[in-house]
Structures are given as C-alpha cells and as structure tokens.
Amino acid sequence: MTGFDLAELLAERGAERYELHSRYLNHQLPRMLHTIGFDKAYERAEGAYFWDREGRDYLDMLAGFGVMGLGRHHPVVRQALHDVLDAQLPDLTRFDCQPLPGLLAERLLGHAPHLDRVFFGNSGTEAVETALKFARYATGRPRVLYCTHAFHGLTTGSLSVNGETGFRDGFAPLLPDTAIEMGDLAALERELRRGDVAAFVVEPVQGKGVHPTPPGFLRAAQEALHRHKALLIADEVQTGLGRTGDFFAYQHEDGVEPDLVCVAKALSGGYVPVGATLGKDWIFKKVYSSMDRVLVHSASFGANAQAMAAGLAVLAVMADEKLVANARHTGELLRSRLAGLIDRYELLHDVRGRGLMIGIEFGRPTSLGLRSRWTMLQAARKGLFAQMVVVPLLQRHRILTQVSGDHLEVIKLIPPLIIGEREVDRFMAAFTAVMDDAHNGGGLMWHFGRTLARQALSVR
Incomplete structure (x- = not known):
C-alpha cells in the first residue's frame, strides 16, 4: 500500500479548487465563473441533481454537455x-x-x-x-x-x-x-x-x-x-x-x-x-x-x-429503464409547455428541438420599455439576454442550464434522460418566474444585464 489517500487529499485541499485552476489550468474559466456567479462548490451528485456544501439541491439541465445521459453515478x-x-x-x-x-x-x-x-x-x-x-x-x-x-x-x-x-x-x-x-x-x-x-x-x-x-x-x-x-x-x-x-x-x-x-x-x-x-x-x-x-x-x-x-x-x-421512450415523452411534455408560453412573453420567440434536446430562443420585444433594454444589451454583445436568464435560474432557483453558443440568444436544455414530470414542473416554475421578472422590469435582473453589457464593451 502507498501513502496516497484520495479522501484525505480532497479534505485538505478541496477548498482551493478555484485557486488551483487559476494557477495551473485555464485561468479564464474561474474568471468567467466568478463573473456570472456560477462559482459554486458542488460537493455531491446523483441522478439529475447536485448538492452544495450547505446541502441544497440543484437540478441539472445540462448533463455535462450531454455526457450524463443516465444521470450521475448510476x-x-x-x-x-x-x-x-x-x-x-x-x-x-x-x-x-x-x-x-x-x-x-x-x-x-x-x-x-x-x-x-x-x-x-x-x-x-x-x-x-x-x-x-x-x-x-x-x-x-x-x-x-x-x-x-x-x-x-x-x-x-x-x-x-x-x-x-x-x-x-x-x-x-x-x-x-x-x-x-x-x-x-x-x-x-x-x-x-x-x-x-x-x-x-x-x-x-x-x-x-x-x-x-x-x-x-x-x-x-x-x-x-x-x-x-x-x-x-x-x-x-x-x-x-x-x-x-x-x-x-x-x-x-x-x-x-x-x-x-x-x-x-x-x-x-x-x-x-x-x-x-x-x-x-x-x-x-x-x-x-x-x-x-x-x-x-x-x-x-x-x-x-x-x-x-x-x-x-x-x-x-x-x-x-426505457430511456429512449422517456426522452421522447418527457421531451414533448417540456417542449409543449414551453411553447405554450410564447404568446405570454414577448421576449420569448421560439421553442424547438427533439426529445430532451430543446432550444429556447429569445428575440426583440415589441413594447417600448423592453425594447430599449433589449437594444442596450444587443449593442454590447448579442447573447447577453440569454445569459441574464441562465444566471437567475441557477442563483435563485438552483437549476443549471447553458447559453447555446457564442452570440446566440438561445438557452439549450439537454438534461439527463432519466428526468420526469417532477423535474419538468420544477423547471417550468423557475423559468416562468424568471420571465415574469424580466417582463415586469425586475431590477436585479436588468441590473445584472447592465453589468454584463459594461463588461462586454470593456473587452472590445
């Protein structure tokens, strides 16, 4: 036996995770995570969920960019x-x-x-x-x-x-x-x-x-x-x-x-x-x-x-576990419920995809107040509104999602194929709350948007 003890090493040095990454790996990753408020310290994962050190659960709608089709630690x-x-x-x-x-x-x-x-x-x-x-x-x-x-x-x-x-x-x-x-x-x-x-x-x-x-x-x-x-x-x-x-x-x-x-x-x-x-x-x-x-x-x-x-x-x-059929059924449930919101929210322009691969696209609103804010974000960098939605989904509702590419106003959902109606309900409640906030002039959300816009303009 060697003197290597993985559990002991993680207990001693695990809290240095962002510092270690900044020093020895891609230094821009922790910088980006800090900027958008994604610098969480997840301690445990199982199925479609993470838990942080305080024991709070997070719904994973990203699945490691699609790697975790069965969820984590099946x-x-x-x-x-x-x-x-x-x-x-x-x-x-x-x-x-x-x-x-x-x-x-x-x-x-x-x-x-x-x-x-x-x-x-x-x-x-x-x-x-x-x-x-x-x-x-x-x-x-x-x-x-x-x-x-x-x-x-x-x-x-x-x-x-x-x-x-x-x-x-x-x-x-x-x-x-x-x-x-x-x-x-x-x-x-x-x-x-x-x-x-x-x-x-x-x-x-x-x-x-x-x-x-x-x-x-x-x-x-x-x-x-x-x-x-x-x-x-x-x-x-x-x-x-x-x-x-x-x-x-x-x-x-x-x-x-x-x-x-x-x-x-x-x-x-x-x-x-x-x-x-x-x-x-x-x-x-x-x-x-x-x-x-x-x-x-x-x-x-x-x-x-x-x-x-x-x-x-x-x-x-x-x-x-009949996961192909579950992806078809649960994906259609999620997509149809999201599509039903298009007429309700003028910033929501399209919902598309197949199975549990869904894109939510945002676009230019019609009302004057929202249009001026949208124009401010677009002038700084296309894609900032989608990022504005992703951040409160994580910060306020503990749901992990991603913007579907650089300069795209699209959120991509690719959750583990094991999710069901409970996870659909949780996502829909959170997404509706975030969209209500955006359309009702939610100060915190648009303040964050202005911060992102300033940062985007500063790096040009």
Missing part, C-alpha cells in the same frame, strides 16, 4: 466498473482480442443494422476524426462538406469542419473543407459536381442553437451524395443514444442510412471517456486492406476494458 454503471476492475483483465496488450470491444460493437450495431463495424476511440472529436480519415481514404477524395454553425470537435481535423469562426480563429491552416447552409441542397449539389468531395458531415440536430435538419434534407442529401460517390457522416456525439427520442437522431427521417455514424458522450456513462465510429463493411475493409495496414488507424486507450464495460452497462440501462 448504480449499474458503477457496479460494472467495479466488476471489470476486480476481474483484473489483461487489458491493452495490443496483441490479443479481448471480448468486451466485440460485445459492445455488436450491441451498438444492433441499433444501426445497416452498419457493420466499429472503431473505438476516446472522445467525440476522435470519432469525427476517424470518420473524416476513413471517408477520405475510402473515396480517394480530399474534401469534406459541413454546415455553417456546426460543431464537430476541436482537434485540427474536426475543427476543419467546425462552422463557428470563434473556435477556428488563429488555428489555421486547417484542412480544405467547405461549409454550406444546412438545408441548402443546391449548394450541396454544386459542391458535389466538382468531383473532389469525400463526404458530408452533419449533426441531425445542430448543438449550436438547437436546429434540427429540415424535413427531408438528410434523405435528399444522402441520395445526392451517393449519386456522386460520396459518403454521409452523421455526427451523433450529442444527439445519439436516445437524446432526441430515437436511439439515433437520423432515425427520425425514413430511409436515412448514413455511411458512418459518430457517437461518444452518453456512451461513457459519465465515467470513462469513450468514442465510437460505426461504419459500413466496405469502408473498414478499404482502410484496413492488408495486414501491413492493421495499425494504420488506432488509439492507445481505445477499446479499453473500463470504457467497454461502461458502454455495455449504459446500453443495458437504456433498455431496462
């Missing part, structure tokens, strides 16, 4: 990890074939029966990188198309198909890929006619702003791509594993069968990072075309036993 996943550690498997020898990766691949492919093989990595961005590499090699073409405002990851390859300039600035040169507007089939066809397109990568529901693909778009895009010998890549890193009320979000549209599908996040159970790229047999056989190429694409920690055990446990829980 007992089945915890037990699976205990079991796999106790088994002392000869993991990652790299010169054998362990059973767990094959078993997890088999069960994942059961949800996408038109696909045949799986590559396991460690994250969503790795899953996208794998799809980009495989598409380029399988087609022999260099260029990948993507959508404006897309988010596919932050490593160099996935960043090349990232539609947000704020993430790309300063990291050029990137790969020679091309953006089109989501839903613009004419632009897609125009690019395909150039003959150098390997694939089109798309989120069935864009995470930034929560925009589902237009009806019929994926099917039409797939047909155009296949006419031109190019591939359809579905990025299901956030939308997959039940998030939208189907196991995969592309399944909302009949006849769509992507050539490659990327998953990650919720497959981990919130414990061990894992990413997976599902694909057609011929693509994998082209990449791994000989024994000389057996390691042409690999990952040091890919398909490790802990990650595979977590993934198998997640799929078992999803089936046992």
Whole structure:
C-alpha cells in the first residue's frame, strides 16, 4: 500500500479548487465563473441533481454537455466498473482480442443494422476524426462538406469542419473543407459536381442553437451524395443514444442510412471517456486492406476494458429503464409547455428541438420599455439576454442550464434522460418566474444585464 489517500487529499485541499485552476489550468474559466456567479462548490451528485456544501439541491439541465445521459453515478454503471476492475483483465496488450470491444460493437450495431463495424476511440472529436480519415481514404477524395454553425470537435481535423469562426480563429491552416447552409441542397449539389468531395458531415440536430435538419434534407442529401460517390457522416456525439427520442437522431427521417455514424458522450456513462465510429463493411475493409495496414488507424486507450464495460452497462440501462421512450415523452411534455408560453412573453420567440434536446430562443420585444433594454444589451454583445436568464435560474432557483453558443440568444436544455414530470414542473416554475421578472422590469435582473453589457464593451 502507498501513502496516497484520495479522501484525505480532497479534505485538505478541496477548498482551493478555484485557486488551483487559476494557477495551473485555464485561468479564464474561474474568471468567467466568478463573473456570472456560477462559482459554486458542488460537493455531491446523483441522478439529475447536485448538492452544495450547505446541502441544497440543484437540478441539472445540462448533463455535462450531454455526457450524463443516465444521470450521475448510476448504480449499474458503477457496479460494472467495479466488476471489470476486480476481474483484473489483461487489458491493452495490443496483441490479443479481448471480448468486451466485440460485445459492445455488436450491441451498438444492433441499433444501426445497416452498419457493420466499429472503431473505438476516446472522445467525440476522435470519432469525427476517424470518420473524416476513413471517408477520405475510402473515396480517394480530399474534401469534406459541413454546415455553417456546426460543431464537430476541436482537434485540427474536426475543427476543419467546425462552422463557428470563434473556435477556428488563429488555428489555421486547417484542412480544405467547405461549409454550406444546412438545408441548402443546391449548394450541396454544386459542391458535389466538382468531383473532389469525400463526404458530408452533419449533426441531425445542430448543438449550436438547437436546429434540427429540415424535413427531408438528410434523405435528399444522402441520395445526392451517393449519386456522386460520396459518403454521409452523421455526427451523433450529442444527439445519439436516445437524446432526441430515437436511439439515433437520423432515425427520425425514413430511409436515412448514413455511411458512418459518430457517437461518444452518453456512451461513457459519465465515467470513462469513450468514442465510437460505426461504419459500413466496405469502408473498414478499404482502410484496413492488408495486414501491413492493421495499425494504420488506432488509439492507445481505445477499446479499453473500463470504457467497454461502461458502454455495455449504459446500453443495458437504456433498455431496462426505457430511456429512449422517456426522452421522447418527457421531451414533448417540456417542449409543449414551453411553447405554450410564447404568446405570454414577448421576449420569448421560439421553442424547438427533439426529445430532451430543446432550444429556447429569445428575440426583440415589441413594447417600448423592453425594447430599449433589449437594444442596450444587443449593442454590447448579442447573447447577453440569454445569459441574464441562465444566471437567475441557477442563483435563485438552483437549476443549471447553458447559453447555446457564442452570440446566440438561445438557452439549450439537454438534461439527463432519466428526468420526469417532477423535474419538468420544477423547471417550468423557475423559468416562468424568471420571465415574469424580466417582463415586469425586475431590477436585479436588468441590473445584472447592465453589468454584463459594461463588461462586454470593456473587452472590445
């Protein structure tokens, strides 16, 4: 036994969490959290809730950006990890074939029966990188198309198909890929006619702003791509594993069968990072075309036993607890109740999404008093009103949410798939109270807005 005691270390140094982060990690994160009042000290988490050191509960409507699909510390996943550690498997020898990766691949492919093989990595961005590499090699073409405002990851390859300039600035040169507007089939066809397109990568529901693909778009895009010998890549890193009320979000549209599908996040159970790229047999056989190429694409920690055990446990829980159906039912309940508020609040412009992936969009009000305040915020920085809503949801009502992207007046809700009517009621009561405050001239809320506006103007 060593002298290392994790509980003792946390008891001694846990209170230094923000200071340690400021000194040794990304120093802007604690600064940002302090500024908006998100600098909480959470001590415990279970299911869809956190607790602070005073024992107050917080409802999690963010799920770790979608990682915590089962909520936190699900007992089945915890037990699976205990079991796999106790088994002392000869993991990652790299010169054998362990059973767990094959078993997890088999069960994942059961949800996408038109696909045949799986590559396991460690994250969503790795899953996208794998799809980009495989598409380029399988087609022999260099260029990948993507959508404006897309988010596919932050490593160099996935960043090349990232539609947000704020993430790309300063990291050029990137790969020679091309953006089109989501839903613009004419632009897609125009690019395909150039003959150098390997694939089109798309989120069935864009995470930034929560925009589902237009009806019929994926099917039409797939047909155009296949006419031109190019591939359809579905990025299901956030939308997959039940998030939208189907196991995969592309399944909302009949006849769509992507050539490659990327998953990650919720497959981990919130414990061990894992990413997976599902694909057609011929693509994998082209990449791994000989024994000389057996390691042409690999990952040091890919398909490790802990990650595979977590993934198998997640799929078992999803089936046992009927979480895909729950996401569909609870998501529709939440979305419909929010949509019912649009006529009541002039600052509330749209509610959209699928399943438990919902976007709440705010927009320019009509009344003079609210319009002047809105204009003040917009002049400083677009997106400040949404931040004004997110902060009191946490500070006053202990509900964690997020603004759905830079310069967007959209709040995104991606709670754990286990939530039910109780959590919907709690969120609706809090959201209604915040909107009442905003529309009735609530002094504290608009004062905070002025503070945010001053800070935004000071950093220009």
